[in-house]
Amino acid sequence: MPELDLTATSVDLTRAICDIPSVSGQETPLADAIFRAVSALDHLDVYRDGDTIVARTRLGRAQRVAIAGHIDTVPINDNLPTRDIEIDGEPYLWGRGTVDMKGGTAVQLRLAAELVAPRVDITWLWYDNEEVDADLNGLARLARSRPDLFEADFAILGEPSNGQVEGGCNGTLRVVARTHGVRAHSARAWMGENAIHRAAPILARLAEYRPREVAVDGLVYRESLNAVRISGGVAGNVIPDRCDVEINYRFAPSRTLEQAAEHVRAVLEGFEVEVVDGAAGARPGLDAPLAQEFLAAVGAEQRPKYGWTDVARFAALGVPAVNYGPGDPSLAHHDEERVPYAQIEDVERGLRAWLSAR
Structure with missing residues (x-):
């Protein structure tokens, strides 16, 4: 039964929680610890x-901050247990979860134990199933069953941000564009209509699409629209x-999510489009105001x-919520x-x- 020492350094605590495997859906040993x-x-x-674990101070402060981190990871691929490495003389902790996002979670756990009398009341949230479908997400589940636990004046997610402050986030939408044809024996192809061939204009439109860069409240967000999977056919001779x-x-x-769906339908006008997730x-x-105080105190760049x-x-x-955590998002x-020790x-x-x- 793994135990966690919350008085350990944040680097050592990162190592400890990474070495308790917690692939999405298998978080129980780490959640128990x-x-x-x-x-x-x-x-x-x-x-x-x-x-999902929630821990709250009860100091009667005038303001409350929610600080959250997910405890699950994507599947392991021979990258656990963690190990210490050096790159250009700088120490790093290597292994699954070090970036996304157990470094941020370790910092939160250490501070949750240490800060007995913080300047604001704090709600700490450590949750499961972030890396999989939204309907399994522990934070989403908690929002439905205990929305009172989300009451706060400001929120921080420990997602990897290279130790800088990343404001807001892009939305995400998944759709399926579908074409239909007529089955036939491939030796008599002229008797059928090939649905895969009919999908070629969809791919052409996506290849020609030029995504926007959009300024929102002083930050510029990059958009993207991409085919990520294609499927069709029932046999090699059909x-x-x-x-x-x-x-x-x-x-x-x-x-909004609705406006995003309308945009995709407009790009793919003439094709059957089904929204499957968003x-x-x-x-x-x-x-x-709290966000401005936070930026000034941590001395981070906003992105x-x-x-x-x-x-x-x-x-x-x-x-209002921001992302603030150690680790390069491109290595998630x-x-x-x-993750560099120094960022943690x-x-x-x-x-x-x-x-x-104070």
Whole structure:
């Protein structure tokens, strides 16, 4: 039964929680360890929903901040246990989860134990199933069952941001563009109509598409529209009667989910288009007074978040939210996932400075 020492350094704590494998859907051993560790802290009220753990201070402060991190990872690919490496003389921790996002979660756990009397009340949230379908997401589940636990004046997600502050996030939409044909024996192809061939104009439109760069509240978000999967056909000697092209649209937070779907339908006019999944983005939220205080205290550069993160869940509830965590987002999910010690330590210092200031 793994145990966590919350007095360890954030680097050592990152190593410890990475070495407890927690691929999405298999988070229970790590969730159990976190629950045992934070339940021993008298200054926190602790609540558990499945493999999501919530710990709250109860100091009666005028403001409350929510600080969240997911505890799951994408599948392991011979990159656990973690190991220490050096690149150009700089120490790194290598292994699955070091970037996405157990470095940020480790910082949060250490500070949750240390900060008995922070300047604001804090709701710490560590949740499961972030890396898979949205309907499994522990934070989404909690928002449905206990929305009161999301009440806050500001929120921080520990997603990897190279130790800088990434405001808001792009939205994401998945659609399937579908073509139909008529089956026939491939030796008598003229008797059928090839659905895969009919999908060629869809791919051509996507290849010719020029995505926007959109300024939202002072930050510029890059969009993208791409085919990510294609399927069709039933056998090697049959003309296919159906072809599905799965398409992912990453859109600036200036658009709603409905507007994003309308845009994709317009690009693919004339084709059958089915929306299969989507999540709205979040505006930066950096104009909130607490956000400005946070930026000043941590001394970080503000940037847009190109990917989707759970800041959008807070934004949907009217809580301005940012991403702030160690690790290079381009190494998230990478087989060479690794994080510099210095970024973990810098994020810890930044959060501590802000949460401890009077």
